[in-house]
Amino acid sequence: MRTYILRRLAVSVPILLGLTVVTFFFTELMPGDFVDGLMPTTAIANFSPEQLESMRENYGLNRPPHVRYLIWMRELAKGNMGRSLASGAPVRDEILARLPATLQLTASSLLFGIIFGVGLGIVSAVKQYSWIDQFLTLLGFFWISTPGFVFAIGGIFLFSLKLDLFPTSGIINYGEEATLLIRIHHMILPAVVLGLGSVASFMRYARSSLLDVIRQDYITVARAKGLAEKAILMGHALRNALIPLITIISLDIPFLIGGTVIIEHIFAWPGMGTYSLASIFARDYPVIMAVNFMVALVVLMSNLLADITYAFADPRIRYE
Amino acid sequence: MTVSNEQQKDRGSSAASAVDRTPTLQAPRNDSIQYRFWRRLTRHKLGMIGLGMLVILVIAAVFAPIVAGIDPVVMDLKMKNKPPSAEHILGTDAIGRDVWARLVYGARVSLSVGLVAVGIYTSIALVLGSISGYFGGPVDNIIMRFTDVIMCFPTFLLIITVAAVLPPNIFNIMVIIGIFGWPGMTRLIRSQFLSLRNQDFVIAAVATGVPPRRIIFRHILPNVVGPVVVAATLGLAGAILTESSLSFLGLGVQQPTPSWGQTLTTAIQLPILANMPWRWLPSALAIAFAVLSMNFFGDALRDAFDPRMNLD
Numbered sequence: 113m114r115t116y117i118l119r120r121l122a123v124s125v126p127i128l129l130g131l132t133v134v135t136f137f138f139t140e141l142m143p144g145d146f147v148d149g150l151m152p153t154t155a156i157a158n159f160s161p162e163q164l165e166s167m168r169e170n171y172g173l174n175r176p177p178h179v180r181y182l183i184w185m186r187e188l189a190k191g192n193m194g195r196s197l198a199s200g201a202p203v204r205d206e207i208l209a210r211l212p213a214t215l216q217l218t219a220s221s222l223l224f225g226i227i228f229g230v231g232l233g234i235v236s237a238v239k240q241y242s243w244i245d246q247f248l249t250l251l252g253f254f255w256i257s258t259p260g261f262v263f264a265i266g267g268i269f270l271f272s273l274k275l276d277l278f279p280t281s282g283i284i285n286y287g288e289e290a291t292l293l294i295r296i297h298h299m300i301l302p303a304v305v306l307g308l309g310s311v312a313s314f315m316r317y318a319r320s321s322l323l324d325v326i327r328q329d330y331i332t333v334a335r336a337k338g339l340a341e342k343a344i345l346m347g348h349a350l351r352n353a354l355i356p357l358i359t360i361i362s363l364d365i366p367f368l369i370g371g372t373v374i375i376e377h378i379f380a381w382p383g384m385g386t387y388s389l390a391s392i393f394a395r396d397y398p399v400i401m402a403v404n405f406m407v408a409l410v411v412l413m414s415n416l417l418a419d420i421t422y423a424f425a426d427p428r429i430r431y432e
Numbered sequence: 433m434t435v436s437n438e439q440q441k442d443r444g445s446s447a448a449s450a451v452d453r454t455p456t457l458q459a460p461r462n463d464s465i466q467y468r469f470w471r472r473l474t475r476h477k478l479g480m481i482g483l484g485m486l487v488i489l490v491i492a493a494v495f496a497p498i499v500a501g502i503d504p505v506v507m508d509l510k511m512k513n514k515p516p517s518a519e520h521i522l523g524t525d526a527i528g529r530d531v532w533a534r535l536v537y538g539a540r541v542s543l544s545v546g547l548v549a550v551g552i553y554t555s556i557a558l559v560l561g562s563i564s565g566y567f568g569g570p571v572d573n574i575i576m577r578f579t580d581v582i583m584c585f586p587t588f589l590l591i592i593t594v595a596a597v598l599p600p601n602i603f604n605i606m607v608i609i610g611i612f613g614w615p616g617m618t619r620l621i622r623s624q625f626l627s628l629r630n631q632d633f634v635i636a637a638v639a640t641g642v643p644p645r646r647i648i649f650r651h652i653l654p655n656v657v658g659p660v661v662v663a664a665t666l667g668l669a670g671a672i673l674t675e676s677s678l679s680f681l682g683l684g685v686q687q688p689t690p691s692w693g694q695t696l697t698t699a700i701q702l703p704i705l706a707n708m709p710w711r712w713l714p715s716a717l718a719i720a721f722a723v724l725s726m727n728f729f730g731d732a733l734r735d736a737f738d739p740r741m742n743l744d
Contacts, residue, residue, distance in 0.1 A: 126577060127577065127580050127581055127584065130577065130578070130580070130581035131581055131584055131585075133581075134581055134582065134585070138590070138593075142593075142597050143597060250478075253478075253724060253727055253728065253731075254720065254724065256727060257669065257720055257723035257724040257727050258716075258719070258720045258723070258724075259673045259676055259677055259680075259693075259719060259723075260677075261676075261677060261680050261693075261696065262696065262716045262719060262720065265696060265699045265700070265705065265712065265716065266716065268702075268705060269699075269705050269706070269709070273702065273705060273706045274706075280702060366583075366584075366585070366586040366587070367586065367588075369586045369589070370586035370587065370588030370589055371588075373588065373589065373592065374677055374680070374681065377681070378700060388589065389592070389681070392592055392593055392596045393596060395596065395597065400593055403589075404585060404589060404590070404593070407585065407586060407589060408584040408585045409584075411583075411584045411585070411586070412584050415584075
């Protein structure tokens with residue numbers, strides 16, 4: 113087990129390096145640089161090319177890209193992600209201020225997705241070809257086929273405007289004390305909307321995985337020796353059927369993060385999604401770089417965690 | 433099925449005449465792989481519903497001027513925000529344009545962006561996946577590690593980053609979605625190549641000195657078509673979702689060209705959301721309709737290609 117984990121970690125190191133290279137040069141390809149972003153275009157017109165050149169020299173922008181990449185790496189290792197062009201504040205502080213709100217939202221969505229997806233998937237598999245199975249399959253199709261923002265708009269329309277059950281936006285009521293209950297009340301709608309796609313995909317995988325397991329010989333043996341269906345399901349089938357879901361859940365995380373961009377925008381959720389969208393619109397490159405890198409890092413870590421968890425859950429998985 | 437067919441044939445022929453016909457191992461004509469595929473596909477209920485929906489969409493997109501009846505960009509400021517009526521069956525928007533016409537023309541945008549984007553990334557994936565899967569070794573390693581790296585970035589985040597920088601028009605949207613879609617498809621094609629690479633017919637081709645190019649194009653690629661078509665159909669659904677999300681954020685197709693996602697942008701204003709459902713509901717349903725049709729059909733294709741699925 114230890115060698116497996118060590119090898120898995122070793123494989124991640126070049127990928128981590130790749131992430132930094134892609135983040136840096138992806139941003140490098142974008143038009144304009146820090147100096148262009150410092151002031152409005154009308155103001156730039158007042159500077160002579162020589163002045164602009166000396167400013168670039170000041171910021172070290174005249175150095176070749178690979179040197180700047182190494183400098184960026186050195187600072188990144190120290191936890192310095194530069195300053196936002198829009199606010200002038202350190203990007204790291206701005207990210208740390210917004211991270212909790214996003215983690216709250218995505219973690220709730222994921223939890224919602226896992227509980228409902230797996231639960232409905234089991235129901236679907238146990239009652240294969242029944243009306244409830246067919247209904248859930250159809251529902252799953254609707255959930256993966258409808259973009260999050262459509263659900264968000266529909267959800268606000270129905271639950272906030274017509275039924276008045278949930279607030280339309282924000283994380284707390286403005287000017288009121290933020291109790292846990294108020295936070296949860298604000299979070300239900302965005303978290304459910306964000307998680308619906310995950311519910312659908314987990315449901316489909318849980319269903320097909322459980323059906324695969326149920327066809328195996330050892331389940332037939334369990335039936336033959338007279339075990340109750342419930343005991344077979346709980347004691348024999350589920351454990352093996354749910355292991356592959358670890359991978360599916362980790363593969364879902366990039367989509368969840370991509371989804372937060374739009375969902376946070378619609379619900380005015382003060383998290384990383386809103387932040388990254390604002391920085392993208394403002395072409396705030398230091399922020400875009402930092403956010404892209406952080407997000408990719410989270411995905412890398414979750415993949416790593418999923419693989420290691422998988423190895424613990426399924427002893428057959430080993431590096432040969 | 434096969435057995436009973438043959439039995440019936442035997443019985444029929446022996447009863448009909450005493451013509452001396454030695455029984456051969458001839459397969460019944462109606463049981464070719466292609467025939468079985470079509471039969472499985474046409475028997476897939478959801479798949480056929482999806483195909484029907486897709487046909488409606490294509491008709492709407494191709495014959496948009498006839499189906500719409502009204503020019504989608506013509507403004508009528510005296511007819512702002514009117515609810516559905518005989519003249520405007522889905523009402524009008526903030527500057528008096530016909531919602532139905534914009535909906536119909538939106539199908540053109542969605543379908544063309546989807547097709548071109550998926551075409552672009554399928555081409556990229558075919559090249560990278562074939563090379564990676566066929567040649568293996570260091571080339572494979574480099575391509576796959578690069579794929580791993582790109583797959584760590586949520587595609588949508590990269591797409592909106594580039595979309596915000598490039599001028600937002602329909603061609604750029606096609607290219608941007610196309611450029612970031614390849615990693616999943618590349619992995620799929622590579623894995624297909626890996627499993628086909630060591631099959632006897634490929635080894636035989638290598639042994640008889642067929643050049644790699646010809647092996648890839650003539651021997652392996654035809655066997656990869658099935659999974660790629662399935663992935664491309666489902667990818668079409670994904671590309672349309674992405675386009676609508678981009679347009680929703682204002683990074684996609686720009687006015688006056690109509691797009692479903694763009695129409696929904698206005699629904700974020702609560703008075704419109706609450707009081708003018710005709711301005712956003714049709715587009716919301718249209719996106720779901722289009723994506724659903726492709727997911728239905730793609731799923732049916734997958735089942736039809738999969739010999740393990742019992743559909744007969």
